[in-house]
Amino acid sequence: MYLFRRPDYRSDATEFINALKKQNPELEAQQRHGRSLLWDREQDPEIRAQYEAGRVAQKPYVYGTNAD
Template structure:
């Protein structure tokens, strides 16, 4: 059974095959916005400071 593939996905696969230089630009963009080094101490502090959420967040009573 064949898997569904959208028109957009097909277009992007073909476009990337025709423009392999864009892979490098894609990597640069990802590094700029997403691939950031993580500081384990800061991550741990955020996790420790987190408060438990209410069962129903829209409740008006405490």
């Protein structure tokens, strides 16, 4: 136990978000649903394999000039 411990700092943004979540309890579920629409998707292995096959190796020094 600390004798001179200060209270934990909470920024105005954190306080605002906490108050918003308290006013609207289903907000986090709505955020997760919105995320699932865009990001949480099954990946197609065939498309992923095509993407990996089409990669081009990077040159060792990318900022150099083409002295070919």
